[in-house]
Amino acid sequence: MGPFRAVKGVQDVLPPDVFLWQHIESIACDVFRAYGFDEIRPPILEHTEVFTRSIGQATDIVDKEMYTFTDKGNRSLTLRPEGTASVVRAFVQNGMHTLPSPQKLYYMGPMFRYERPQKGRQRQFHQIGVEAFGISDPKLDAEVIAMLMELLRQVGLGGLSCEINSLGCSKCRPAFREVLVKFFTPKLGSLCTDCVRRHNENPLRILDCKVPGCIKERKGAPAATDHLCGECREHFETLQILLNDLRVSFTLNPEMVRGLDYYTSTAFEVTSTDLGAQNAVAAGGRYDNLVKDFGGPDTPAIGFALGMERLVALLSDKAVSAEAPVLDAYVVSIGKEPVRKGLVIAERLRMKGFRTEVSYGSSSLKNQMRRADKLGARYVIIIGEDELREGMLSYKRMSDGASGKVSASEAEGLLSTDKNN
RNA sequence: GUGGGCGUAGUUCAACUGGUUAGAGCACUGGAUUGUGGUUCCAGAUGUUGGGGGUUCGAGUCCCCUCGCCCACCCCA
Structure with missing residues (x-):
């Protein structure tokens, strides 16, 4: 290190x-x-x-x-x-x-x-x-x-x-302190060294000591609540x-x-x-x-x-844990123009409150899908040359693999449909 | 401040009584022919073995020091 x-x-x-x-x-x-x-x-x-x-x-x-x-x-x-x-x-x-x-x-x-x-x-x-x-x-x-x-x-x-x-x-409290001091004075010999010191400085603390000998000695000690x-x-x-x-x-x-x-x-x-x-x-x-x-x-x-x-x-x-935020969408893009478009789509989804990630590198579609799965994305939005030409977005619902094509505004509706909790 | 236990890749752990280039799972990165994840297969990267000193032909392994982590004392939330 x-x-x-x-x-x-x-x-x-x-x-x-x-x-x-x-x-x-x-x-x-x-x-x-x-x-x-x-x-x-x-x-x-x-x-x-x-x-x-x-x-x-x-x-x-x-x-x-x-x-x-x-x-x-x-x-x-x-x-x-x-x-x-x-x-x-x-x-x-x-x-x-x-x-x-x-x-x-x-x-x-x-x-x-x-x-x-x-x-x-x-x-x-x-x-x-x-x-x-x-x-x-x-x-x-x-x-x-x-x-x-x-x-x-x-x-x-x-x-x-x-x-x-x-x-x-x-x-x-001062009166109780006096009573305590009086109670412990004859027992000083059997108290731990710390408690002997406490006897002077703060006798209340003797009541809190964990040394077995002191626990034994304080049996029958006056209680604050009685004074x-x-x-x-x-x-x-x-x-x-x-x-x-x-x-x-x-x-x-x-x-x-x-x-x-x-x-x-x-x-x-x-x-x-x-x-x-x-x-x-x-x-x-x-x-x-x-x-x-x-x-x-x-x-x-x-x-x-x-x-x-x-x-x-x-x-x-007790195995109580809080859930990590759910990733609503992962935007996959292939090709130079689609990557730029993907950023814009992601930005739009984010402004609607959907947690959205984009793929930053230019790896294969397969790798991008793999990454989306690893991040637990609910939906993958795919933008390639075809989608760009058609002005549509491909999507895939990761829970069951359902896929299709939607417009950008339809995608927002899609994401909110089963956004539960 | 005082005791005890422990420090090996990002992580969980291996490495016979000191003996060649310190290994494995998981995780990570990439790939398995043309645009679709989970399983599977292949490949790759990563460590000055916490740091320093000593003993030895040779130290991850033994000794000393130091730093850190863990647990307890003490104290406190």
Whole structure:
């Protein structure tokens, strides 16, 4: 291999895979539109502080996974590792809080994290995400979660379950943290080294550790949901009632902890055991303090992000694929003048919306036919000296070999007759 | 950042314990007498065996380094 290889951890999405990507994106747009979400297209590049101040200085993402560089104007810039921070920045910068509330936005595009690639984890990966601002009512939480499940259902992943939890707000979380620290302090000796560190930095994470010893030690550990303030508890309970009303199946997972610091209150996650170690398909939650932290007015918000590569992997496992576009016509021509005429005919068909290919070389009729077959053309249009003289076109329907002669305008009718779907 | 597995034509794979010009299927290009595809037959092109160094009379095969891919830890969508 020469020097021109894709960068480690990034990959090309080629046909026919890209058809599935387009299919998913198209369904996502439709679903989001139905729920009242509009698209926002934030830049991929942001000032580094946008991420350090939101995701959290002590998180792995900020600590060691960001693509950060200094530009020629001596600014520290970063390729976005996630979407929420950019959308919040845009929301604040553009004064979107003055627009009717709630503001509901969605985005899709590449994210960048400098990690060791493995199954379901690339350095450039793609997310579809949504963010809704301005409403603290759990109705919004329920709506957002229901929308996510509906999106998954429509792309062909019905039956996945959603786990939910509440992390508490700025009022009740500090107290819960204290309770946790107290619970684990006598067990420090039996926890893994990472969890000993977490005990100081972010004790919530101990609940998420996968080391068997730690799993054992946290039996009987206090659950966040038992230490919520009255407001948070009511919010969480109402959310569950609403999800039941909406027939969204979910399970409570008091051990679920989100990895980004800005999350508060409601947290949710959709996972699949078919994904290997990186099992989260989509995840999200509330971040009621983030807009304020970015210098905007105190504005509650909630969102989620869905991993495209992981979703595509799950769908591929289930043999879900999107069909390649059908080639309506292949124009075969023999002779110098007919080739020119063929281009004109093809152009005309294309303007009518028929996917049309022409043969570019001047190979034999047999070869051109062979090519038409290989491309899966529904019809072959043949132009030779005879057709040119008669002002007609020969055609052949590839499905059954039926052939005949038609005028150019009749050809259009022919192509549309059994153009199904 | 730390482990483990793996790198041979576009692709899927071959090549006995190191031994002559590294092979095959699929795919690709062309052909099988005069203007009609799918099956069949014939022919053709393509690799510095990921890269570099070493051992050897001789390395795709053994050793070292490096790069990449895959999986896991970690972390996350």
